[in-house]
Amino acid sequence: MIEIIQADLSQIRHASALVELLDAYARDPMGGGQPLAESTRRNLAAELHKRQDAVSFLAFAGERPVGLVNCFEGFSTFNCRPLLNIHDVVVMDGYRGQGIARQLLQQVEAHAQARGCCKLTLEVLEGNRPAQAAYLSAGFAGYELDPVTGRALFWEKKLD
DSSP, X not given: OEEEEEOOTTSHHHHHHHHHHHHHHHHXXXXXXXXXXXXXXXXXXXXXXXXXXXXXXXXEEXXXXXXXXXXXXXXXXXXXXXXXXXXXXXXXXXXXXXXXXXXXXXXXXXXXXXXXXXXXEEOOOTTOHHHHHHHHHTTOOOOBSOTTTOBOOOOOOOOO
């Protein structure tokens, strides 16, 4: 049985689970294939806990952490309402294909609705077909205002 809970990062168990799961994701080819930096492992839970705009959900199989979603509130100027961006979705290898991502996304959606959010957003790699299938089945779709102007692209500029 899988239990989905909202993380309380002041609890050592939740903070440790978050770091363990995110590190596993970072090591996966879909997360970049590299472990989290030691400074990130050491400080991530405390830094997230400070943020009023952050919320995380954890999935446990008994005592074992097996899934994670990290989200951050943003704001839709067109709708004049908050939105919730799903930043990380993690399901541990060996637990994939069991509907854990779907359960996590359902909790996120309920939380966003309770916060008065107008929408959920996320990004997904083109080559991550299993994640795309999970998101499509949860009702997500590519963002497009008008077919003439095309679909939105996600870009970045590193500031290091």
